[in-house]
Amino acid sequence: MDSNETSMGVANLDAFADTLIELAANDHDILVTASDSRGSGRVTPFAEKYPDQFIEIGIAEQNLVGVSAGLASMGKKVFVVSPACFLTARALEQIKNDVAYSDHPVKVIGISAGVSYGVLGTTHHSLHDLAALQAINNIDIVVPADNFETGQAIRAAVVHPRPIYIRLGKKAMPILHDPTTHFEIGKAIQLTPVREEYDVALIATGETVAPAFFASQLLAEQGLASCVLSVHSLRPFDEQVVEQAATHSKSIVTVEEHSVNGGLGSRVASFLMQAGVFRPLRIVGIPDEHTVTGSQDEIFNHYGISAQGLAQTALQLLKKETV
Amino acid sequence: MALLNFITHRNKYSNSEMMTHYPNTTDHYRALQAKSLLYRKTLLKLIYSAKAGHTGGSLSCVDLLNVLYNHVMDITPQNFTQMNRDHYIHSKGHAVEALYAVLADKGFFPWEALETVGKYGSNFVGHPTRDIPGIEQNTGALGHGLAFAVGMALAAKKDGLTNRIFTIMGDGELVEGSIWEASASAAHYKLDNLVAIVDRNTLQISGQTEDVMAMEPLEDKFKAFGYAVCHVDGNDIAALVDLFDQLPFEKGKPNLVLAHTTKGKGISFIEDKAPWHHKVPSETEFEIALRELGLAENDLEVVDGLE
Ligand SMILES: Cc1ncc(C[n+]2csc(CCOP(=O)(O)OP(=O)(O)O)c2C)c(N)n1
Ligand SMILES: [Mg+2]
Numbered sequence: 001m002d003s004n005e006t007s008m009g010v011a012n013l014d015a016f017a018d019t020l021i022e023l024a025a026n027d028h029d030i031l032v033t034a035s036d037s038r039g040s041g042r043v044t045p046f047a048e049k050y051p052d053q054f055i056e057i058g059i060a061e062q063n064l065v066g067v068s069a070g071l072a073s074m075g076k077k078v079f080v081v082s083p084a085c086f087l088t089a090r091a092l093e094q095i096k097n098d099v100a101y102s103d104h105p106v107k108v109i110g111i112s113a114g115v116s117y118g119v120l121g122t123t124h125h126s127l128h129d130l131a132a133l134q135a136i137n138n139i140d141i142v143v144p145a146d147n148f149e150t151g152q153a154i155r156a157a158v159v160h161p162r163p164i165y166i167r168l169g170k171k172a173m174p175i176l177h178d179p180t181t182h183f184e185i186g187k188a189i190q191l192t193p194v195r196e197e198y199d200v201a202l203i204a205t206g207e208t209v210a211p212a213f214f215a216s217q218l219l220a221e222q223g224l225a226s227c228v229l230s231v232h233s234l235r236p237f238d239e240q241v242v243e244q245a246a247t248h249s250k251s252i253v254t255v256e257e258h259s260v261n262g263g264l265g266s267r268v269a270s271f272l273m274q275a276g277v278f279r280p281l282r283i284v285g286i287p288d289e290h291t292v293t294g295s296q297d298e299i300f301n302h303y304g305i306s307a308q309g310l311a312q313t314a315l316q317l318l319k320k321e322t323v
Numbered sequence: 324m325a326l327l328n329f330i331t332h333r334n335k336y337s338n339s340e341m342m343t344h345y346p347n348t349t350d351h352y353r354a355l356q357a358k359s360l361l362y363r364k365t366l367l368k369l370i371y372s373a374k375a376g377h378t379g380g381s382l383s384c385v386d387l388l389n390v391l392y393n394h395v396m397d398i399t400p401q402n403f404t405q406m407n408r409d410h411y412i413h414s415k416g417h418a419v420e421a422l423y424a425v426l427a428d429k430g431f432f433p434w435e436a437l438e439t440v441g442k443y444g445s446n447f448v449g450h451p452t453r454d455i456p457g458i459e460q461n462t463g464a465l466g467h468g469l470a471f472a473v474g475m476a477l478a479a480k481k482d483g484l485t486n487r488i489f490t491i492m493g494d495g496e497l498v499e500g501s502i503w504e505a506s507a508s509a510a511h512y513k514l515d516n517l518v519a520i521v522d523r524n525t526l527q528i529s530g531q532t533e534d535v536m537a538m539e540p541l542e543d544k545f546k547a548f549g550y551a552v553c554h555v556d557g558n559d560i561a562a563l564v565d566l567f568d569q570l571p572f573e574k575g576k577p578n579l580v581l582a583h584t585t586k587g588k589g590i591s592f593i594e595d596k597a598p599w600h601h602k603v604p605s606e607t608e609f610e611i612a613l614r615e616l617g618l619a620e621n622d623l624e625v626v627d628g629l630e
Binding site: 292294 | 463
């Protein structure tokens with residue numbers, strides 16, 4: 001697939017909401033809970049169509065997650081829909097104890113994640129959630145890249161036997177996958193053709209998979225081969241595919257809409273080091289500083305999370321290696 | 324706009340006793356009303372130019388901020404580094420545009436600085452931060468301001484200070500459990516130097532607050548938590564001046580003001596409409612809004628001319 005072929009989809013949040021409306025028609029145990037967040041979560045149509053399957057809690061995220069855990073314990077399939085920033089900070093203890101530790105299969109949907117809220121600033125950004133949740137046992141973590149991955153993740157979540165966190169953005173995403181692509185929670189997806197050797201492995205998650213994919217096209221113009229992976233699941237983490245990609249690549253660039261500490265990059269680096277796979281590696285994400293003011297796009301560009309920026313990072317890394 | 328000069332002639336140390344000496348004349352009210360119109364224009368311009376912001380909640384609390392900053396509180400760029408002055412925490416941080424307008428007018432930063440609000444690389448983000456002169460605490464996640472204000476009020480008591488700590492919360496915000504945890508502490512430590520204000524505009528993002536999560540009777544709840552509770556029309560300058568001149572309402576009790584406001588106050592088509600929580604005016608809407616405010620300004624000056 002090249003950029004001429006990629007067409008635009010909708011926001012992953014919309015893909016999520018549409019999938020849920022479809023699934024809830026035949027499954028009355030599906031509930032959506034919200035904290036004055038139905039509009040931002042795009043679930044107002046759901047609330048209107050299935051008023052008995054929608055529970056409003058008001059601006060009270062801790063109560064929201066607590067109530068949702070109780071509902072799940074009674075057999076309900078609960079999708080908690082609230083901004084990722086508040087869910088995974090304000091209600092982190094409820095996620096840790098009431099959901100994960102107590103093992104209730106709540107589906108925690110972190111909306112407008114990462115820096116989706118742009119100029120609203122740090123209170124509204126979630127750059128810590130992957131780190132915090134990876135340090136909490138028994139909650140799977142899924143960060144879909146496009147509408148296809150989102151729809152598949154939501155379908156899988158309905159029957160998922162464990163607690164799960166699904167992190168969604170609100171910007172329209174390009175369509176990256178063929179609808180026949182195999183999707184499974186815990187299995188990374190390779191977007192580029194399989195080869196014996198790559199110059200760089202571009203390992204990405206969520207809304208940064210698209211710029212990683214477009215970076216691979218820029219690199220191809222320079223005669224460089226990339227292996228682009230969408231690691232939509234941080235947990236379970238696909239060690240096998242990541243190790244394979246790394247082993248066949250000269251260098252690795254990871255990218256995520258998250259702090260460079262404790263997210264995908266840290267996970268990949270610590271795994272590869274312990275597996276004995278050593279490659280020059282760069283972790284691209286939001287650095288440990290006061291995040292610059294801007295829209296999501298401006299913040300991405302500022303920190304090199306763009307096709308240009310990532311291609312540049314890969315080129316620098318490769319030159320370094322060949323020096 | 325010669326009226327506005329009046330505002331700057333005020334006591335430097337305005338504790339509550341001195342405040343009662345403040346001349347509550349018609350001129351004074353009118354000067355404050357003129358300021359509210361200026362702030363409304365400014366905040367709409369900010370939102371229109373940034374193409375983002377919280378229109379309804381800024382318009383509902385701007386009269387409160389006006390009276391607090393220009394009549395009640397002793398906070399100036401000059402005394403900002405001192406502890407024994409009044410303090411203000413913007414708990415409903417999303418309504419930052421109203422605060423930016425007031426702080427510019429107070430001289431904390433030049434008006435032109437507001438041109439960068441919400442722009443790439445600016446310090447002026449869409450919620451209050453301490454990067455901005457005049458702002459004491461980063462807010463934006465609801466339900467934090469009151470606890471922080473309790474901490475400040477407690478510290479002030481420990482140091483025997485005579486100042487007051489003010490905060491404005493949204494009514495939707497009241498559902499956060501932390502509000503009630505902080506309320507218990509406020510009463511427990513008898514913080515009569517704490518002034519908690521609820522912007523009771525009856526709306527939040529999803530609609531009517533009572534439909535989203537019923538919290539009435541609020542007066543009974545706050546009273547039961549140990550506050551001295553007062554009601555006021557939160558968009559009526561004279562009523563606000565009158566009420567805040569009576570602080571503290573009751574010795575030994577934290578003060579709670581249920582300020583009944585209209586969300587979107589001052590612009591006919593924005594008033595009392597939930598979608599205007601964070602809707603940005605179109606070009607036409609913006610022009611009509613400014614015209615409405617211009618007419619209100621004319622009215623003020625006509626009344627003034629008759630005197
Ligand atoms: C902890 C937290 N949850 C959710 C939000 C998102 N949010 C911003 S404003 C708002 C509605 C606030 O309603 P209200 O308190 O009534 O404010 P007002 O009507 O004065 O604008 C919500 C839910 C937030 N900022 N913080
Ligand atoms: Mg309100």
